[in-house]
Every structure is written in C-alpha cells, then in structure tokens.
Amino acid sequence: MDTTAQHSTVRERPQASTPRLTLSGISKSFPGVRALHDVSLSLYPGQVTALIGENGAGKSTLVKIMTGIYQPDAGAISIDGQAVTLPSAHAAFGHGITAIHQETVLFDDLSVAENIFLGHAPRTRFKTIDWRTMRKNAKEVLDTMGAGHIDADARLKDLGIANKHLVAVARAMSIDARIVIMDEPTAALSMKEIEELFLLIEFLKSEGKAILFISHKFDEIYRIADRYTVFRDGEMVGEGMIKDAGQSQIVRMMVGRSVDHIFPQRQAAIGATVLTVSGLSHPTEFDDIGFELHRGEILGFYGLVGAGRSEVMQAISGITRTAKGTITLEGKPIAPKSAADSIEAGIVYVPEERGKQGVVIGLPIFQNVSLPSLTRTSKSGILRLAEEFALARAFTERLDLRASSLSQDVGTLSGGNQQKIVIAKWLATAPKVIILDEPTKGIDIGSKAAVHGFMAELVAQGLSVIMVSSELPEILGMSDRVVVMREGRIASVYDNKELDAETLVRTAAGIAA
Amino acid sequence: MTDTPAPRHIPDRLDKPLSSAIFSWEALLVVVAIAIFAINSFASPYFLDPWSLSDLTFNFTEKALIAFAMALLIISGEIDLSVAAIIALASTMMGMAVQAGAGTPVLVAIGILVGLGCGAFNGLLVTRLGLPSIVVTIGTMSLFRGIAFIILGDQAYKGYPASFAFFGQGYVWWVVSFELVLFAVAAIIYWFVLHRTSFGRRVFAIGNNSIAAQFSGVRVDRIKFILFCLTGLMSGIASVLITSRLGSTRPSIAQGYELEAITMVVLGGVSILGGAGSILGVVLAAFIMGLVTFGLGLLNVPGIVMSIFIGLLLIIVIALPILWRRLRGGR
Amino acid sequence: ENVKIALVVKSLGNGFFDAANKGAEEAAKELGDVDIIYTGPTKATAEAQIEVVNSLIAQKVNAIAISANDADALVPALKKAMERGITVISWDSGVAPEGRQLHLNPSDTGLIGETIIKLAADYLPEGGDVAILSASSTATNQNAWIDAAKKILPEKFPKINLVATVYGDDDSAKSTDEAKGLLKSYPNLKAIIAPTTVGVVAAAQVVTDENLIGKVNVTGLALPSEFKKFIDNGSSQAVALWNPIDLGYSAVYLAHDLAVKKEEAKPGATLSIGRVGKVTLDDTNSAAMAPPFQFDKTNIEKFSKIY
Amino acid sequence: MKAFLKYREIWLLAAIAVLIGLISTRFPGFADPANLRQVFNDTSILMILALGQMVVILTRSIDLSMASNLCFTGMVVAMLNAALPAIPIPLLIVVALLVGLVLGAINGFLVWRLNIPSIVVTLGTLTIYRGATFVISGGAWVNADQMSPDFIGFQRAAFLGIPVLSWIALLVIALFFLLMTRTALGRSIYAIGVNPTASVYAGIDVGRTKFVVFCISGMIGGLAGYLWISRYVIASVEVANGYELNIIAACVIGGISIAGGIGSVGGAVLGALFLGIISNALPVINISPFWQMAISGSAIILAVVLNARGERRQGRIILKKAETA
Ligand SMILES: Nc1ncnc2c1ncn2[C@@H]1O[C@H](COP(=O)(O)OP(=O)(O)OP(=O)(O)O)[C@@H](O)[C@H]1O
Ligand SMILES: Nc1ncnc2c1ncn2[C@@H]1O[C@H](COP(=O)(O)OP(=O)(O)OP(=O)(O)O)[C@@H](O)[C@H]1O
Numbered sequence A: 001m002d003t004t005a006q007h008s009t010v011r012e013r014p015q016a017s018t019p020r021l022t023l024s025g026i027s028k029s030f031p032g033v034r035a036l037h038d039v040s041l042s043l044y045p046g047q048v049t050a051l052i053g054e055n056g057a058g059k060s061t062l063v064k065i066m067t068g069i070y071q072p073d074a075g076a077i078s079i080d081g082q083a084v085t086l087p088s089a090h091a092a093f094g095h096g097i098t099a100i101h102q103e104t105v106l107f108d109d110l111s112v113a114e115n116i117f118l119g120h121a122p123r124t125r126f127k128t129i130d131w132r133t134m135r136k137n138a139k140e141v142l143d144t145m146g147a148g149h150i151d152a153d154a155r156l157k158d159l160g161i162a163n164k165h166l167v168a169v170a171r172a173m174s175i176d177a178r179i180v181i182m183d184e185p186t187a188a189l190s191m192k193e194i195e196e197l198f199l200l201i202e203f204l205k206s207e208g209k210a211i212l213f214i215s216h217k218f219d220e221i222y223r224i225a226d227r228y229t230v231f232r233d234g235e236m237v238g239e240g241m242i243k244d245a246g247q248s249q250i251v252r253m254m255v256g257r258s259v260d261h262i263f264p265q266r267q268a269a270i271g272a273t274v275l276t277v278s279g280l281s282h283p284t285e286f287d288d289i290g291f292e293l294h295r296g297e298i299l300g301f302y303g304l305v306g307a308g309r310s311e312v313m314q315a316i317s318g319i320t321r322t323a324k325g326t327i328t329l330e331g332k333p334i335a336p337k338s339a340a341d342s343i344e345a346g347i348v349y350v351p352e353e354r355g356k357q358g359v360v361i362g363l364p365i366f367q368n369v370s371l372p373s374l375t376r377t378s379k380s381g382i383l384r385l386a387e388e389f390a391l392a393r394a395f396t397e398r399l400d401l402r403a404s405s406l407s408q409d410v411g412t413l414s415g416g417n418q419q420k421i422v423i424a425k426w427l428a429t430a431p432k433v434i435i436l437d438e439p440t441k442g443i444d445i446g447s448k449a450a451v452h453g454f455m456a457e458l459v460a461q462g463l464s465v466i467m468v469s470s471e472l473p474e475i476l477g478m479s480d481r482v483v484v485m486r487e488g489r490i491a492s493v494y495d496n497k498e499l500d501a502e503t504l505v506r507t508a509a510g511i512a513a
Numbered sequence B: 001m002t003d004t005p006a007p008r009h010i011p012d013r014l015d016k017p018l019s020s021a022i023f024s025w026e027a028l029l030v031v032v033a034i035a036i037f038a039i040n041s042f043a044s045p046y047f048l049d050p051w052s053l054s055d056l057t058f059n060f061t062e063k064a065l066i067a068f069a070m071a072l073l074i075i076s077g078e079i080d081l082s083v084a085a086i087i088a089l090a091s092t093m094m095g096m097a098v099q100a101g102a103g104t105p106v107l108v109a110i111g112i113l114v115g116l117g118c119g120a121f122n123g124l125l126v127t128r129l130g131l132p133s134i135v136v137t138i139g140t141m142s143l144f145r146g147i148a149f150i151i152l153g154d155q156a157y158k159g160y161p162a163s164f165a166f167f168g169q170g171y172v173w174w175v176v177s178f179e180l181v182l183f184a185v186a187a188i189i190y191w192f193v194l195h196r197t198s199f200g201r202r203v204f205a206i207g208n209n210s211i212a213a214q215f216s217g218v219r220v221d222r223i224k225f226i227l228f229c230l231t232g233l234m235s236g237i238a239s240v241l242i243t244s245r246l247g248s249t250r251p252s253i254a255q256g257y258e259l260e261a262i263t264m265v266v267l268g269g270v271s272i273l274g275g276a277g278s279i280l281g282v283v284l285a286a287f288i289m290g291l292v293t294f295g296l297g298l299l300n301v302p303g304i305v306m307s308i309f310i311g312l313l314l315i316i317v318i319a320l321p322i323l324w325r326r327l328r329g330g331r
Numbered sequence C: 001e002n003v004k005i006a007l008v009v010k011s012l013g014n015g016f017f018d019a020a021n022k023g024a025e026e027a028a029k030e031l032g033d034v035d036i037i038y039t040g041p042t043k044a045t046a047e048a049q050i051e052v053v054n055s056l057i058a059q060k061v062n063a064i065a066i067s068a069n070d071a072d073a074l075v076p077a078l079k080k081a082m083e084r085g086i087t088v089i090s091w092d093s094g095v096a097p098e099g100r101q102l103h104l105n106p107s108d109t110g111l112i113g114e115t116i117i118k119l120a121a122d123y124l125p126e127g128g129d130v131a132i133l134s135a136s137s138t139a140t141n142q143n144a145w146i147d148a149a150k151k152i153l154p155e156k157f158p159k160i161n162l163v164a165t166v167y168g169d170d171d172s173a174k175s176t177d178e179a180k181g182l183l184k185s186y187p188n189l190k191a192i193i194a195p196t197t198v199g200v201v202a203a204a205q206v207v208t209d210e211n212l213i214g215k216v217n218v219t220g221l222a223l224p225s226e227f228k229k230f231i232d233n234g235s236s237q238a239v240a241l242w243n244p245i246d247l248g249y250s251a252v253y254l255a256h257d258l259a260v261k262k263e264e265a266k267p268g269a270t271l272s273i274g275r276v277g278k279v280t281l282d283d284t285n286s287a288a289m290a291p292p293f294q295f296d297k298t299n300i301e302k303f304s305k306i307y
Numbered sequence D: 001m002k003a004f005l006k007y008r009e010i011w012l013l014a015a016i017a018v019l020i021g022l023i024s025t026r027f028p029g030f031a032d033p034a035n036l037r038q039v040f041n042d043t044s045i046l047m048i049l050a051l052g053q054m055v056v057i058l059t060r061s062i063d064l065s066m067a068s069n070l071c072f073t074g075m076v077v078a079m080l081n082a083a084l085p086a087i088p089i090p091l092l093i094v095v096a097l098l099v100g101l102v103l104g105a106i107n108g109f110l111v112w113r114l115n116i117p118s119i120v121v122t123l124g125t126l127t128i129y130r131g132a133t134f135v136i137s138g139g140a141w142v143n144a145d146q147m148s149p150d151f152i153g154f155q156r157a158a159f160l161g162i163p164v165l166s167w168i169a170l171l172v173i174a175l176f177f178l179l180m181t182r183t184a185l186g187r188s189i190y191a192i193g194v195n196p197t198a199s200v201y202a203g204i205d206v207g208r209t210k211f212v213v214f215c216i217s218g219m220i221g222g223l224a225g226y227l228w229i230s231r232y233v234i235a236s237v238e239v240a241n242g243y244e245l246n247i248i249a250a251c252v253i254g255g256i257s258i259a260g261g262i263g264s265v266g267g268a269v270l271g272a273l274f275l276g277i278i279s280n281a282l283p284v285i286n287i288s289p290f291w292q293m294a295i296s297g298s299a300i301i302l303a304v305v306l307n308a309r310g311e312r313r314q315g316r317i318i319l320k321k322a323e324t325a
C-alpha cells in the first residue's frame, strides 16, 4: 500500500449509482443484547452517507463489523460487487476500509508519523522499517490535507485535540482508503475544528471515497451528507437521499415518535450569588479566572477546544490541586482538596471524558449511580442495597435510560446511555452547584432534550448550573450568561440577551469584531 | 417540548438462569475442594483423622491471613510483593524485644506495629510518589529483609516466653487451633468489609476505574494507603503467628510466602487486573492449597512435584470457565 | 509391622543427601524390618520442612531422622512429633537438644573446623591470606564449623591469616560473584575455603577461569563426584568430607534402635551403629561419627565413583 | 543538548559513571578497562534476560517464568551434554533455543488463546517448569565433571580478546535493537503497550503479537539456560531460583515502564549493567554481606523514584506566557 497512490486522484470513478460497499442481512448479538438485526447499508463512491439512530441503536457495532473488529453472526458484505469477509482489522485495511472510531484510537507515546503509518509502514529492501520514507510520506499526507503545520516527528501527546483528529484522518488517508468511516468525529470538537473537518470531507468526496458519517447533530448531517440510513433498536428503518427528507421525518423514523427539540422556555428567576471565584490561577493552564454564579442560573462556558475550561472546573471541584485564588460558596470560602471535599460542600463536577472519568466500567449501573452518594445510601459504612436501587431507579428513569436491568454492567451500554449514567450519578448527590462539562456530548436528540429539560427543572428548583459546552446552539439555547475563555483566560462575559453566534465564535478565536 | 412517553421501567435485576449460579467461580472451587478431599481420603488412610485435619490447617492459615488483605489490595489494582519480607522484619524486631526482656503483650504489639509501619511505608511510596506498586514492593522486599539481615546477621533470636507459644501452637478447643480461629474470624471480617460496606464498594470502584472513582468523590489515595497498611498489618499478625510457631527468628523466615499468598488470591478468583473478586473464593482457595499440599505430603510426594500440581491447578482452574464459556458460546 | 523411618533432608535433589539415602537403604536391608521414607521440602527453608514433618506425624511414622534447615525453628514441630510417640533424631545439620533425642554429627565440629583450615595450611608452608566462602549466613552447621575454625586459627595455624568470610547462599551466581570479589579485594589471597559444595565448585571454576591455578588453592568440603574435575585440573589440591553413605546408614541405624527401644539416648551412653562402629553421646546427646576424610589426586578417582 | 538530556538512558549512563567513580574511590582498580570488560562479561546473562523480559513488559505483560525456563532448559542441555558429549555446542545452543521456545510458546498460547492474564499464567508456569526440572533430572545434579570441555569452554573462548559470552550478549543487543526500531513487529510491540484498543483498530493482532513476544522471551530464557549452566558448571533444580525478580528489577531500573509502551533496548542493557555493577562491586568494597540486600533494595526504590520523575507527564500547556517561560 503506497501513499503516493492518492495523488493519482479520481482513478476510476464508477457510476455513483453502483454502491462501493454493500452490507446485507447483518445481525450481531452480545450476551443478552441484540445489537443488530438483519440490517443493510450501502455506501456510494463520492458520497457521504449519514448513519442516524438513537444511542444504542447499533451504529458503532456496525462500524466495528465493517472494520473487521467484530464478526457478524449473519449477513454478507460486498465491495464493488465482490463478496468479501473481514476477519480482522488488517483484512479491512486490505480492502481499503478505514475508520475514525468513536473512542480515541491513537497512540499517545508514538510520533505523528508512526501513528499515521502503524501497521503499514514503508519498508526498505531488507524488510525493515524505512523511517526516512515514512516521515516523508507522513509530511506529504498532512500537506495534502492542509495540515502541514503538524510536525510529523512530534509525539502525539504534545498535540492539541483538534490536531489529533487531523492525524486520525491522515491515517485514514494514508491507507489509500476507498471507504472512510467516521463515528461521531465532531463530538469533541468546537465550531472551528468542525469547519476544518468538513473541508476535509469535501476533499475526500472529491477524491471519490465512499464515506459513512455518524453524528447526532442534524445541522451537520444536513450540511455534509448526501444520503441517510436510519437505525432503530438494531434494525434498519429507512434510507434515502437527504435532500428528500425533512428533519422531523428522520427523527420520527429513529425514535418512533416525534421529538421537536426546542430548548426549554425558562422563567429565569435568578437569585443571590451562590458561588464566587476570583483570581483562580494555575502555573500553566489558566490565569486569573473570576466569575460569579447565582442561584437559579445557568452559566455557559464557551471556548475553542483546549481553551482550559475543563481545567478551571476541575480546579473548582478540587480535582486539580495546584490552583491559587479563592472560591466562595454561599459566603463561606472553601478550599476543596479532592472531589470528595467538593461533593460534600455541594459542588459537583460532571466530567467530559465519559469512559475515563465518568463511568466505572465493571460495576453495575446501580452501583455507578450510587458511587458519589455512598455516604448517603449507606449507614455507618454499611451498604443498603434497597436505597441504592431506589436512587438509581429514580434518576435513570428520569433520563430515559435504555438498559435491561440495573444490575447490568455499564460497559455493555452504548455510548449515549453511558453518558446518561454519568449525569445521573452526579445529580443523585443533590448538589447546590452542578458543573456539567460537555453534558450532551454524543447523546441522541431525544435524550438531549431530556437532559436539557432536566437542567431547566433543576435551576427552577433553585440549583445553580455551570455548563461547559462547545456546541453553540446549546450554549445559546440554555445559558443565562456566557463566559468565553481563550487560552486559559476569560476573554469576555456576555448576557445571553445581547448574544449572537458570531460574537461568541469571534471572541473565542480571538478575532476582533 | 417533547411529548414524553412514560419512562421505560428498568428492573433491578434479571432472573439469572440457574446455570450461571452453578458455574460461578466459588461453585467451581467448592467442587474442586470436595474432589481433592475425596481423593485424599481414598489415597491415604491417615487423612481422615481429626489431628491430621487440624495439622493440615497450619499449612495455609498464616498465608491466608495475608491473602485476605492482599485480595483487597489486588482488587483495588495494586499488589504487595513485600509481605514475606515484612514478616521477617517484624519477627526480627520481636526478637530484639525478647532480647531486651519484653513480655508477650509487648511482643505482639511490636509485631503488629512493625507490620503496619512497613505497610504504611509501601503505601506512602505508592500513593504519594505515584509509583507502580509492583516495582515499589520489589524494592521494599529487599529493603525490609535486608534490614532484618543487617540486624541479625548470622544470628538467631530465640527464648520467646512460653506464653508466646500459644499464638502459633496453641489450641482453643480440642483440635481447633488458635490460628484456625483467627483465620475464621479474619475471613468473616474481610468478607463483611469487602462485600457489605461502602469501603469495600469503593475498593471495587477503584479497581475498575480509579480516575472515575476519584471524580466520584472516592478518596483513592487514602483508600489505597489504608489497603497497604492493612496488608502490612496482616503480615505483622502472620509474623506473630509464625514466630510463635517456630519459636525463633532468622532473617530468612517466611521466604517465598508472597508468591503463595498471591497464588491463593488468584486461585480464589480475584482478578489480577483488579476490580473483581470475593473473599469466599480466597477462603476456598486457601483450603484447596492446604488440601493439595497436605494430601500430597501424606503420599510423600516431593515438595517440588507438589508445586507442579499447584501451578497446574492455578492455570486449569482459571482456564476452565473460559473454555466452558467458549464451548457454550460456540466460539 | 515394619518400622517406618523417615529420612528428612534439607532439600531434595542434592547429591550429598541422595548418597545418604543409599546408606539408609543399606541399613534398612541390614535391619530387615525397616521401611525408609526419603523426603524433604521444595525449598531449603524451615517452614517447608515443618510441613513435611507434619505430614509425617499424620502418617504415624515410627521415627524421624532429620537434617534440619534451622536448628531452632523446627523444635516446636519436632517436639509435637515426640509427644505423639515418634522417635526423633537429627543428623548432619542439627536441631537444638529439646527438639530431638540425639544428634549425630557427621564428625566432630571442632575437628571439621580444624580440617578446613588444615586443608589450606598444608599447601601453604609459608603461610598467607585465606578467605572463607560459606553457604547462607543462616546455615547452622556451616556457622559452627567456621566458628571452630576461627577459634583454632591463632593457636594451631599462626601463619594463616583469615581475611574475610563471605556468603554465597548456596547459589552458583552469588557464590561466583563473591569468589571474584575475594580475588579482586585480596590480590595476595592464597586460598579460598568453601565448606559447601555449591560454593567450592563456584570458587574452583572462578580460579580456573581467571587463570589463577597454582596461585590460589580452593579447598573445603565437597562431594568427590561433584568436585573431581577441579582436583584434576589443579585448581584445588585437596578437599575433605565424611562419607555420606555411612552418615545415612548410621542415622537410620540409630533411629531404628531408639524406636524399637533397643537403646536409650542419654549422656554418656555408647550406641553401636552396625558396620560403622560405635558412638558415644556427650552432655547434649550429640555424637560424632568419624573424622572427615580427605580427597586429593591420589584417591579422588576411586571415591568419585562411590559418592 | 536539552533534547539530549531528555533521554533517560543518558541519565542512567551518568548514574552508572558516578557509581563506578564511587566504587573506584574505595577500590582503585574498578574503573580499569580490563575490569570493566569483565563486569560486562559478568553481566551478559542478565542483560540478555532483561532484553527478553523487556519485550514482554512493553506489551503490558510480564514473564515470571523466565528463571524457571532457564533452569529447565539448562538442565536439558546439561543432561544432553552429559549423555552425548559428541553433540557440537552450536547444535546444543539451537536445542536450548528450541526448548526455551516451546516453554515460552506455552505461556504465549495460554495468554493468547485463553486470554489469561500473563502474570497468572507465568506464576503457574514458574512453579511448573521448575518442578519439571526435578522430574526430568530425578533431582540429581549434573556437575562439572559430567560436562564436556567444549560445553564449558565455549563461552570462555576469547575472540579478539573478548570472551564469546560477551560477543553473544553484543549480538543479542544488536538483534533486539534492530527488532525494536526497524521492524514492524517491534513497532507493534510498542503500540500494544501504548494503547491496546487502538492497536486492534490499527490492524495489529494483539493476541498473536503477545504470543510471539512470549516466544521471544522463552527463547532468550533457553539461551540463557545454556549460558548459565556452562558458566556456573552446576545444573540443579535450584539454579537461578528467584532470579526472575532480578530480571524485572533490571528492566525497571532501565526505565521500562511496567505499564507498557515505554522503554528501550539501551535502557534494559544499562539497567542490567547497573545491577551487575552493584553485585560485582559490593563484594570488593568490603561492605558487610548482611548489608547487601538492603542496599540493592534501596537502589531499586531510588531508581524507580527517579524514573518516575522523568516520566511525569508534562501536561499540555494552555497559557502562552507559561509556554515561553
Ligand atoms: N461489547 C459489548 N458487549 C455487550 N453489549 C454491547 C457491546 N457493545 C455494544 N453493545 C450493545 O449493543 C448495542 C448497540 O451499541 P452501539 O455502541 O453500536 O450503539 P450506538 O448506536 O453506537 O450508540 P451511540 O450513539 O450511543 O454511540 C447497545 O445496546 C449496547 O449496549
Ligand atoms: N493535547 C491534547 N491531548 C489530549 N487531549 C486533549 C488535548 N487537548 C485537548 N484534549 C482533550 O480535549 C478535551 C478538551 O480540552 P480541555 O479540557 O483542555 O479544554 P476545554 O476548553 O475545557 O475544552 P472542552 O470544553 O472541550 O472540554 C479534553 O477531553 C481534553 O482531554
């Protein structure tokens, strides 16, 4: 597989009407879960097909089947009309299938060039790795993508998240892929990076690649996709050209009912100051952060990815300890030294990295939910299971969790349903201030509405919410005020009444109006 | 807004098929234990004798005491290879105290406190400096025993008071030794702590995902520190027992106990990767190891051949459920 | 009903003890009504040996003859055996008096101490530096011999200068490191005395490798079959040992006589041991079998075929 | 220069230099090239073993059975040599490699096919292989007298003034260097350690790579088996008992992260040298034998603490000001 091949652009561009890849009758079950049942899907060269479905509908499972990581229980796969089997990820590469998976799947301690070429590095005459050519090719691939600013020799861990995404894409392109799959590539990105990604997708389209695009964001789907396929509960329930379908029609297909996602109308009843942060500083991450949060308020935090919002929130909630400055809760200064301290004080932080920081895979759902509230559900250190179940039931049903039982391991839930667990477990601690970091990252439209509705309800009860989000509509639709951060400092604070998207993006990027 | 349908009800538990209970780890261990017991009774006429069975328990009680604490530590994702060295150091300190004329209560206190101190030292290195425990305890393993060597050199301490002999040699009632009683009590305490308290729950949470546990308000470092202290404490107690049983101290005491304790824990179904395990499993594993070594001992099988059986047992017992699942799953 | 006698050794898989077992079987045949159980632990530790003793108690053997890994640690277990009516003797490496009825030393401790120094001194008429490479620092018998050697040194061998005692833990690699260390630290070293088989082989190999044959003499206690090569190549002039076959033979003989109450172990008693002769018990109920026997170029060929 | 200092190996090298310097103050001859050559030769076996262990640790696994493998294979070749002294040594080395390979493959197979954690598998085979040594030998030793002169002499023969043992070590180092930096397998080994999930997605067969890695450590164990036995001229069940921890300690001191993915051939070699120098020097600088264990224990702890400092992640820096500072 040589990387120069991609320069001979559109080599053979078959009729757009003949699919490049066809899946038919695919079924896949996990112990106790039927993830996919008799689904079919076609991808066409030079076209973007959007795969749409609720959390747990089976999208990622299908991706893993297409990339040879899972084997289907039944069904057939064909590429350019030829039946193929994909017994391993390597085999999928061989057929030109490549994917940007939902989870980060790169190698932090390896160089950019290695990340791009791992598994198919150029060889010398003696079959040893040819580092020179590899670096050269890596540069070329990055250049063609317009990502020439990334140093091919840099360690991946030294890159920002957006650049990491670019590396993932570069890897996909280096394989001379004919089929590119992107599973929620935009979930962790903010506007600017999403725009860059879309340019790339256009580029890939022009190269004649068949693209599968998975996202829960309809604006993106309408912008970039040519076709759509909808899954519900592991079954294919509809497909067609995107221009022929309206959003409500698609949503009805995917949820089985109509969901009109309008942000909840709230009567902002903003009260006294609850939390005051001033002069909060960290040697390398942020400097002189100061703001106030009121009772019944939703305070949005906007910024480009990597602006340092999460770091500030983690300092407020005692997880990062090296902060200078003062935090005052209800008039009393607090200095949390751990998450336990801040939870006790009444501030909870709902982290953004679900898999790493949010859920404890290996423990059942109810134990995950009760974990931060254990002091309440236990009596002098002795567990009371009935209380734990009651707590878990109350909060998971509220968020419309899809699970077969509360004793199920959270690891077997889909990404979006795991996110619901994450929100449920911290809400269950009955806090005064709740900090939500990217609360709806990767969750489907129905659940998103549930989360938003729930947030509105919380503030109506007198809680205060800080919501870190990179999603503009969410920021604009939910916040009372918005703090914009740039490079570790507060750039500006806006009242939502005077706000429009453009101002926010400009402030965040540091471009003068 | 959304037209919200009634939320789906999620049951607390699904009724598990009977087969999954039958093929649980503990059940497998019970079967293995019974099988070995039966084989032993057949193979040797001396096995089914109350005093033999009582002697048998001495083969595992001390190691099992350590194994209980080690089980918690391993469930939390850490490990302690220095336990045997802690025994040596604690025993040496007790020996020094005897030399200085200390009585039995003081000796016991010294043994336990030294164990606790060593455990705390491990715990500090691991939690404060964020070092991997397997590496730290390889180091402290040499350090602790090394200190015992520095103190004792080629000498031995003996002359423990007669009352001190009770802990490792005494019987509470008929053939029931003090060690066995202590083993049973410790098993119950550890079972309760691990499976019935919020502390135990947090240990499981840490083992499965320590970062998420930390974000959820679990004081991860504190709990890990406590677990290292507990392991040190149990090693200290084991040191009292073994010193009393041997009636003397040398720096080479309890050599190789760490691997036997860990084998017991793993055989008991505790995941070496952390996050899963039960005390019942460890108890059963302790009995199995005692039964195997004693049974083979009665047949005068050389010790080294016995260790082949233990090694095979370890791998087979762990492989069986995997193979079984694979056969049933058809893959 | 045969008399069951367990011959418990420090660890199985050691040529010395295998030879002792030969002697034990010989005694059993001679005595007629004896079954020998030859056993020992995985590792040469007291704890492991206690497990072995416990299983022997359960088997209701008539006598235990043990070469102990630790003089004190085994006492409680062996006491328990005696309480249950089992005759207990120690041989080779002893147990404290309260843990056994008698102890059969392979030879007189003082004599062994003297012999290991003499082996070196015989080939150093001018005198000079020597060093001791022992087994583990906790080995009872080795330590006793070394103490005896140190005691006798000033009076009998004034020209011999003992510069160091190091421990190789009966581990080839460690013994090799220590032997090399000795040669480096003491350039004038004339002899290395290793009263342990693993150590003596390691030292002789080091001397061979460093081309010091003729300059440094290796000596100590060694089984002829395992050491012949180094007598042959000259890295060692002579080593000594007692006859392990006789030792095993005697241990079983004594254990049998005590078990069937033919003899009684008390200070001053003289007990007969078949073809080996007679021994007399001292105040601690210990007896020495025979003086160490010396092997050199003249006789190693013959003995290496026997043990 | 700064980039240069980033490498852990440089620091380790400096530490070794300081160590040699310190020893020289108490024992002047220590830093002589002749003596250092000898130290290298004395450490060769540990270096070879550490390299074999390194590839295993890099994949987030561990091989506790290496010393037992060494013992078993050593016994096999010693018995072969005793029975059939005519077998030429190179052939015997091939036998050692093959026997080691089989033992390693057993570990690898259990890890790969049954998905049992490697620490459990090798904890089991640690006792099984040593027990098997007892079974095949009946507990008897093979001693110097039974070994052929070639068997003992091979590694001692000098070539260009350097013993064959050292040459073998150099060859193994070179091979591992090639393996780790120039081959796809080497890169896969790193990748698996850095991120196993991502490796699956990148088309690496994680299970099979682990199998291969255990085969490598097995072969190394086998090779070391012959070298060990012919060096110390006794084959017994007790050979290298407990040595697995020395091997791991060498890797750890050499900066190989027990969490996988981080470490280099140079690190493993230097880590082994560091331990080798300590065990070589302690006897010559007149330190009481009873202090040795505590000293090497402290050295390990110290090395880990220092390594951890180097490894501490430099978080990504958001503030511009701090970046330039
Ligand atoms: N390894 C697994 N073991 C058991 N069940 C699984 C596993 N992986 C996925 N599932 C189940 O399969 C179903 C489909 O999951 P999948 O991850 O494909 O959903 P998804 O459509 O990608 O959802 P999301 O939008 O949340 O990412 C879910 O019910 C999930 O719980
Ligand atoms: N260089 C990087 N390497 C790894 N992860 C990164 C990097 N930069 C950003 N990220 C990840 O991207 C996410 C956002 O980064 P960060 O928390 O620093 O900024 P933020 O302003 O809080 O952004 P967000 O609002 O998206 O959380 C986090 O999950 C963070 O771990």
Ligand SMILES: [Mg+2]
Pocket (backbone or CB within 6 Å): A059, A060, A061, A102, A183, A414, A415
């Ligand atoms: Mg998904």
Ligand SMILES: [Mg+2]
Pocket (backbone or CB within 6 Å): A306, A309, A310, A311, A352, A437
């Ligand atoms: Mg963030």
